[in-house]
Amino acid sequence: MDMIINRIAHYAEIGIPQFQELLSLPHRIETREAGQDIVNAGETVDYVFIVETGWAIRYQLLDDGRRQIVNFMLPGDCFDLMSLTKAKSDHSVSAATQVMLRRIKSDDFLKTIKTDPKLATAFWWVAIQEETILREQIVRNGRMSAKERVASLILELSRRLSISTGEQDNSLHLPVPRTHLADALGLSVVHVSRTLAWLKREGFIAIDPGMIHILRRNDMAVMAEFDDRHLHINKLKY
Amino acid sequence: MDMIINRIAHYAEIGIPQFQELLSLPHRIETREAGQDIVNAGETVDYVFIVETGWAIRYQLLDDGRRQIVNFMLPGDCFDLMSLTKAKSDHSVSAATQVMLRRIKSDDFLKTIKTDPKLATAFWWVAIQEETILREQIVRNGRMSAKERVASLILELSRRLSISTGEQDNSLHLPVPRTHLADALGLSVVHVSRTLAWLKREGFIAIDPGMIHILRRNDMAVMAEFDDRHLHINKLKY
DNA sequence: CGGCCCATTGAGCCAGTTCAAAAAGGGTGG
DNA sequence: CCACCCTTTTTGAACTGGCTCAATGGGCCG
Known part of the structure; x- marks a missing residue:
């Protein structure tokens, strides 16, 4: 719960x-456990759910086995805020590593949110960020080169983790195999490597195994046109 | 207003x-007019805004002029629901054709939404669909071939238009140049052509000029793995 | 009729793919 | 601590989908 x-x-x-x-x-x-499903498309x-520890992924499979990871869900992320209306999920969610999740009944959650306008605004905010991350992902996969894609994903993950842990860290613990990066970035594992x-x-x-150390964050951000302003926009106004 | x-x-x-x-x-x-800005990134x-007539696009430019269109905004779409919290916009919106927009003050809008839980749910629903469209776009640009991309975008646009006009139509009026399709799909104009x-x-x-007639919708949907169920999921429950 | 913009077509090229093999971890059991 | 197996990562080599550059063709407007 700290993370969120x-x-x-x-x-x-x-x-x-x-x-x-x-x-x-x-x-x-x-x-x-890593690989287990959490939410199935169509359910x-x-x-x-609020991710307490570990990473989860939201993904879609195509008929012939191609997989697109839509986004990574890190500690402090929650899903599916959007399905508070009892919609069927259109994509699947599964554990990328061992994951601990806090599971709250939508109805209870909604009731609480409604009682406190500040909480409501805060979660509206969370939804905005989620959308921003999706849009960023579209730009990445649509118009960026492999170099830019890999770099900007690394920077995004690092930034998001540092926000939820509260400490800036140039060592990014990457608990997922390269295939996950590839499937997020629309590249082959070989080329990610x-x-x-x-x-x-x-x-x-x-x-290092399971680890990426960012040595020249700024240069890398310039190279990949990564702008993390959207990840920590101005404080909320009420 | 009919459209929405x-x-x-x-x-x-x-x-x-x-x-x-x-x-x-x-x-x-x-x-x-076509090409004019509506919202600038950073603003x-x-x-x-509610699109009354015409098409708008949400896009992001990269330094060297590459452009990614994040999504098309069609009659009946509204934006930015998400910025009801007075966030800075992270992407730009501009008119793709001549566009008529209904502009409502966020505060007024929010106040009305809050008074009627049905309206609130309805717009929460609109936000879900928006996110679904973004996710679909990620899958398209990340893991689909050019053929699949073009086909599925055509099907999506056709579907969305038919929902807001209320009539199913196999003739898709495409008022935007090929460059727009290319920039949405992460392809070159040449290859879109x-x-x-x-x-x-x-x-x-x-x-036909400015027009695409869908002759074999089903086969095309199979080819492109296009599933429009998410665009008209079950009716809302209250 | 000429000019301009957009769309199409042709030809060669390159970023990223696929297939294949080797290397590096990371348990596990002896 | 080593030997074995299995998975992941890296590297090599050849291939290809989609790109770029360049030329041609259409539509529309003045």
Whole structure:
């Protein structure tokens, strides 16, 4: 729960007390192992999930096995805010690593949100960010070269993690295999690997197993046209 | 205003009376010529816009002039619902054709939404669809071939237009130049042209200036793995 | 009729793919 | 601590979908 508090507090002037009610809602903590499904496309979802630890992915499969990862869900992210209207999910969600999830009944969640306008605004904010990340992903996959794509995804993940942990860190713990990066970026694993090698050769990053160290964040951001302003826009106004 | 009523009524059991208040809100009708900006990236937006006629595009430019169109905004679409929190826009919106827009002050809009839970649900629904369209776009640009991309975009646009006009039509009036399709699909104009020629050769479509006729909708949907269920999911429950 | 913009077609090229093999981890059991 | 197996990552080599550059063809407007 810390993570999401960090995240929201990063933007909104919202106190811990505001979260007490949310924290105290009836909930269940679920654990899923890497690869297990959390939500299947076509299912109706009655819960809001908050990622406590681990990474999850939202993805869609095509008939012949191609997979597109739509986005990564990191600690502090929640889903599906959008399905508070009891819509069927159109994409699947599964655990990318071992994941701990807080599961809250949509109805309870909605009721709480409605009682506190600050909470409502905060979660509206969360939804905006989610959309922004999706749009960024479209630009990446649509118009960027492999080098730019890999670099900007690394920067995005690093930035998002640092916001929810509350500490800036140039060492990005990457708990997912390269195939996940490839399927997020619309590239082949082979080329992701080559591109990472190139980033390393250029001195942008250093690579350790399960780890990427960002050595020249600014240069890399320029190279990939990565602008993280949208990830920590001005504080909320009420 | 008809368009958005059609659209929402297509999903939600919501009566015309519910829209009266929305309709009667103080607003301005603005007209923009093709190519003119509506919202600039970095701007704070205080208005909700509803497209009355014409097409608009949301896009982002990269330094060297590459452009990614994030999505098309058709009659009945509204934006930016998300910036009801007074966020800075992270992408630009401009008119793709001559456009008529209904401009409503965010505060007024928000106030009305809040008074009527049915309206609130309806617009939450609109936001879900918007996100769904974005996700679909990610899958398209990330993992689909040029043929699949072009076909599925044509099907999506056709579907969305038919929902807001209320009539199914196999003739898609395409008022934008090929460059727009290219920039939406992450392809070059040249290749969009070739791909359209291929679709025509295969008998999926017929082409007239400014017009695309869908001849074999089902086959085309299978070919492009286009599933429009998400665009007219079950009716809303309250 | 001429000019301009957009769309199409042709030809060669290149970024990223596929196929294949080798190398590097990372358990697990002896 | 080593030997084995399995998975992931890296590297090599050849291929190709889509790109770029360039020329041609249509439509529309003045």
